[in-house]
Amino acid sequence: MRHIFTIARHDLQVFFADRANWFGLVLMPIMLTLIVGGAFGGGSGELRLRVDVVDQDGSPAAADLVAAIGRANPTLYFCPQQATADRFNCEIAVDKPLDVATAQERVRRGDTNALIVIPAGYGAALQTFQPLTIAYYSLADVTTGDIVAAALDAAIAQVNGAVVAAQVGGTVGDTFHRGATAANPSIFRDAADRQAFTQQVAARADALLQAQPLTVTYTIAQLRPQERPLVTTQGFGQSVPGMGSMFVMFTVLGMLPIINKERKQWTLQRLVTLPLRPAVILGGKVLALFTLGMIQFAIVFGVGVAIGTDFGSAPAAILLVMLAFTLCITALTIALATRIRSEDQANGLSFLLAMVLAPIGGAWWPFEIMPEVMQMIGRLSPVSWAMEGFRQVIFFGGGLAEVLPGVGVLLAAAAVFFIIGVRGFRYE
Amino acid sequence: MPDWMVEATGLVKTYQRRDGSTVAAVQGIDLHIRRGEIFSLLGPNGAGKTTTIAMISGLIAPTRGDAKIGGHSITREPLAAKRLMGVVPQEIALYLELSARQNLEFFGRLYGLSGRELGRRVDEVLDFIDLTERQRDRLDTFSGGMKRRVNIGVGLLHRPQMVYMDEPTVGIDPQNRRRILDTVKRLRDEYSLTILYTTHLMEEAQELSDQVAIVDQGRIIARGSQGELTQQVGEQDRLIFTVGQQKVEEALLRRIEQSAEGVTRALYDAPAVGDADGAATAGTITVFARRGRRALPGIILAINDASLEIGSVEVREPDLEAVFLHLTGRALRD
Numbered sequence: 042m043r044h045i046f047t048i049a050r051h052d053l054q055v056f057f058a059d060r061a062n063w064f065g066l067v068l069m070p071i072m073l074t075l076i077v078g079g080a081f082g083g084g085s086g087e088l089r090l091r092v093d094v095v096d097q098d099g100s101p102a103a104a105d106l107v108a109a110i111g112r113a114n115p116t117l118y119f120c121p122q123q124a125t126a127d128r129f130n131c132e133i134a135v136d137k138p139l140d141v142a143t144a145q146e147r148v149r150r151g152d153t154n155a156l157i158v159i160p161a162g163y164g165a166a167l168q169t170f171q172p173l174t175i176a177y178y179s180l181a182d183v184t185t186g187d188i189v190a191a192a193l194d195a196a197i198a199q200v201n202g203a204v205v206a207a208q209v210g211g212t213v214g215d216t217f218h219r220g221a222t223a224a225n226p227s228i229f230r231d232a233a234d235r236q237a238f239t240q241q242v243a244a245r246a247d248a249l250l251q252a253q254p255l256t257v258t259y260t261i262a263q264l265r266p267q268e269r270p271l272v273t274t275q276g277f278g279q280s281v282p283g284m285g286s287m288f289v290m291f292t293v294l295g296m297l298p299i300i301n302k303e304r305k306q307w308t309l310q311r312l313v314t315l316p317l318r319p320a321v322i323l324g325g326k327v328l329a330l331f332t333l334g335m336i337q338f339a340i341v342f343g344v345g346v347a348i349g350t351d352f353g354s355a356p357a358a359i360l361l362v363m364l365a366f367t368l369c370i371t372a373l374t375i376a377l378a379t380r381i382r383s384e385d386q387a388n389g390l391s392f393l394l395a396m397v398l399a400p401i402g403g404a405w406w407p408f409e410i411m412p413e414v415m416q417m418i419g420r421l422s423p424v425s426w427a428m429e430g431f432r433q434v435i436f437f438g439g440g441l442a443e444v445l446p447g448v449g450v451l452l453a454a455a456a457v458f459f460i461i462g463v464r465g466f467r468y469e
Numbered sequence: 470m471p472d473w474m475v476e477a478t479g480l481v482k483t484y485q486r487r488d489g490s491t492v493a494a495v496q497g498i499d500l501h502i503r504r505g506e507i508f509s510l511l512g513p514n515g516a517g518k519t520t521t522i523a524m525i526s527g528l529i530a531p532t533r534g535d536a537k538i539g540g541h542s543i544t545r546e547p548l549a550a551k552r553l554m555g556v557v558p559q560e561i562a563l564y565l566e567l568s569a570r571q572n573l574e575f576f577g578r579l580y581g582l583s584g585r586e587l588g589r590r591v592d593e594v595l596d597f598i599d600l601t602e603r604q605r606d607r608l609d610t611f612s613g614g615m616k617r618r619v620n621i622g623v624g625l626l627h628r629p630q631m632v633y634m635d636e637p638t639v640g641i642d643p644q645n646r647r648r649i650l651d652t653v654k655r656l657r658d659e660y661s662l663t664i665l666y667t668t669h670l671m672e673e674a675q676e677l678s679d680q681v682a683i684v685d686q687g688r689i690i691a692r693g694s695q696g697e698l699t700q701q702v703g704e705q706d707r708l709i710f711t712v713g714q715q716k717v718e719e720a721l722l723r724r725i726e727q728s729a730e731g732v733t734r735a736l737y738d739a740p741a742v743g744d745a746d747g748a749a750t751a752g753t754i755t756v757f758a759r760r761g762r763r764a765l766p767g768i769i770l771a772i773n774d775a776s777l778e779i780g781s782v783e784v785r786e787p788d789l790e791a792v793f794l795h796l797t798g799r800a801l802r803d
Contacts, residue, residue, distance in 0.1 A: 047578045051564075058566040058607075307560035311623070314526045314558075315579050316551040469529055 044317055048325020053332060056299075065295065066333075070288040070341050075348075077405065078280030091131065092189050093144040093156045094119045100164025106175075109196035110157070117192060120153065132409040134416075148178050151437045152409065155179040155189040168240065170204055207243030278352070281345035282431035283404035286366060286424045287395060288341060289334045293370045294391035296330055297377055298384045304467070305384070313468045323375070323466055330374055334367035355440040362430035362444050365451035369423045372455040375462030398422040407432075426450045474631050474663040475502040475525065479534035482520050494520040496687040497534070502665060502680070504630070507657050509674040510667040511789060512684035513799070518667040519559065521684070522633050525665070526556050539630055555624030559635040561616045562623075565609040569600055569619050572608065573626060580627035594622040598652070614645025621652060631663035632656065638673065653677055671790040683793055690796050699787040705733060706761030707791045710772060711751040711780035714740050721775045722754070729767030731759040736798060751780060755794065 056062050092110075096103050107119055120131035121139050132152060133139055144156045158176035166173040175197070181187035303309040312322050342359075345352065352359060373394075381387045399405060401415060402424025408416060419425045426447040433439030433447075477500040483493045495517045502508040510518045523529045525536045527547045536543045541550040563572050573591045582590055595601045598618040608616055617637060624632050634653065638646045654677065656662040668674050674681050675695060682692040691698055722735040740752040754772070758764040761784050772779055785791065793799070 044579055047575070051575045054571070055564050055566050306565075307558050307562035308564060310528055311556065311558060311562040311576075312579070313528050314551060314554075314556040315576070316548045316581070317579060318548070469523070 044321045045324040049328035052329035074280050074284040078277035091153045092117050093153045095158045097161040098163040102164035102167050103159045110192050113195035114192035132407045203243045207239040210242035277350040278435045285338050285341035287399035287404045289337045290395040292337045293330050293334045297391045298387035300378045301387045330371040338363045353434040355434045358434045358441045358444045365448040366427035369451040369455040372458030376458040379465030403428040474504045477536035480531050481533040483532045505661045506679035507664045507677050508680045509678040511674040516684040517687040553630045555629035555632040557621050557624040557634040568605050570604040576623045577626045598622040614641045633665045635667050698792045705757045707785040708756040708761050709783040710754045713751050715777050725771045729764045731764045733757045
């Protein structure tokens with residue numbers, strides 16, 4: 042075991058002796074993390090709860106209802122109504138509209154806090170005072186209160202209040218009509234006139250209800266307990282794990298040419314002529330790669346902490362994902378080293394793999410906003426499983442239990458890669 | 470019974486080509502090396518010397534056969550065998566990004582040294598290779614000869630009982646080459662190390678070796694002390710005539726063999742474009758003859774009769790080059 046540490050420490054010493062490596066390990070990741078995080082809105086903005094709204098009506102009245110819910114709780118963030126052009130903040134696929142089934146699945150997965158479905162005919166029903174049902178879906182515990190439902194209730198109370206006022210106004214008008222005389226004719230010329238009157242009453246009532254002096258202010262705490270509700274995706278919450286994962290690949294896969302160089306300059310063969318078991322030599326190389334990957338993660342997440350990014354409340358889960366992902370990429374590197382014949386080939390392959398696996402795995406943008414076909418392909422990338430784990434903790438308040446599926450996939454892949462690597466590793 | 474440091478029997482190494490056929494790099498080599506002697510493997514490039522060393526040092530597994538180092542089988546007890554040996558590869562197998570001291574300390578730790586003992590051994594080796602002053606400098610600032618010395622130093626750190634040196638003077642200037650050859654002799658004379666030395670340079674093998682094995686095409690074609698080997702050529706001198714780019718007919722060689730006194734064999738080494746500048750090497754006629762100086766007039770006459778112009782004439786006493794030429798019909802540099 043002592044010799045494994047000796048070899049690993051030595052490999053790190055050689056790596057850090059080359060100043061060019063510092064650029065790829067420190068400067069580049071920090072710059073890209075800040076640039077990409079900033080481009081997606083940074084991380085200093087107010088936290089808001091995501092709520093999906095499927096508006097099947099599309100009428101101004103439906104839009105008014107959404108606005109009323111927002112006024113009832115300004116921390117709510119409606120998707121897709123308030124989605125940015127790239128839909129990053131809502132994490133909705135760019136290639137299709139948000140339908141009820143998709144939104145229900147998002148609620149079930151925890152991608153959004155709640156779903157409100159405004160049915161077709163909502164606007165018309167309001168005008169004719171017909172009863173209508175608005176569907177609401179949520180996984181919130183009804184016994185502890187649901188602030189989205191509360192906001193919806195408040196908005197509906199406002200709409201209903203206006204409707205009731207209008208109906209009362211109409212009824213009062215009708216009373217006047219029944220007592221009409223030739224000298225004092227009805228206040229309504231006809232049925233249409235009555236309809237217009239009741240609508241004016243409703244609008245006025247709605248305006249008065251909006252201007253109620255008593256309101257509740259909602260603020261989402263930055264630090265929440267385990268049952269934290271989903272908040273809008275923040276730029277650095279995405280870019281730090283994304284760029285971290287990508288640069289772990291650049292750094293660890295980037296050692297492929299160095300393994301090949303060791304063969305070429307015969308230092309690897311020299312190790313074989315020492316009184317060491319081959320497993321010790323390979324173990325040292327693996328430990329060096331793994332340590333470099335973890336250093337890379339530490340640098341990028343350190344930057345995230347320094348700029349105040351909220352990484353959730355389960356650091357152990359984050360660490361577990363980092364360990365599993367780095368192990369997987371280390372094993373992949375060893376497996377690829379069995380096939381590499383030249384330094385140029387190693388350079389090209391490591392760069393290509395990092396540049397392909399990172400974006401399709403959701404390192405550059407949220408996985409969910411990619412078209413479905415790309416999402417299916419993206420599952421082949423270890424990055425997607427790591428990002429799934431990171432996002433569970435950072436955005437969805439997840440803990441160890443939530444990251445275990447992704448960690449399991451990464452460890453299984455690592456095992457397969459290690460078997461290939463250990464069996465086929467060439468020392469000469 | 471002799472005290473063998475190395476006993477290799479029936480070493481064979483074959484490789485499979487992509488087309489499925491096999492190529493034999495080493496075709497059954499036996500080696501017995503006594504403690505405290507310098508044993509040279511002499512042969513042209515590609516003869517199988519490095520493959521033989523790679524098998525004996527445990528880098529590659531033999532296809533057949535085995536080697537014992539100090540009584541330990543390299544295939545069955547590799548760690549015990551490797552503890553007894555130091556390896557100095559042909560390549561500069563060092564980390565050029567690190568200093569001489571850092572390289573030595575790293576390999577020293579892997580040989581099991583630590584603490585003060587490690588520091589003392591590193592100091593000793595740096596002193597032995599005369600690089601104490603430059604120990605903190607990165608190797609990529611060193612000359613080729615200095616790197617070669619560090620390369621040797623790594624193989625000596627753990628005070629091995631024997632050292633393999635695979636063409637340790639390749640690519641360095643004459644001054645550093647001299648220094649390395651002196652170092653090799655010191656290792657035998659002052660430290661009683663057993664040294665297995667490979668080279669394609671006859672002069673090195675002649676200067677250093679107690680025993681020599683001449684290797685060609687994966688086999689040992691002759692072995693023994695220098696005296697024993699040169700006896701195979703007999704008391705024959707070697708007369709070398711340079712004839713430039715002129716064409717030499719087979720008939721001329723036969724005429725030299727038949728007409729000149731004491732001549733046993735005449736060989737022609739055609740000119741070739743050799744170096745990077747495109748300068749052509751001169752063609753040579755090599756003649757083996759007893760009492761070479763007496764045969765000289767007859768040979769010159771025969772060459773003149775063939776209308777060839779002689780550039781220079783050299784008469785050499787029997788040496789290992791002559792042995793190789795005698796046995797294979799080819800020069801060592803071929």
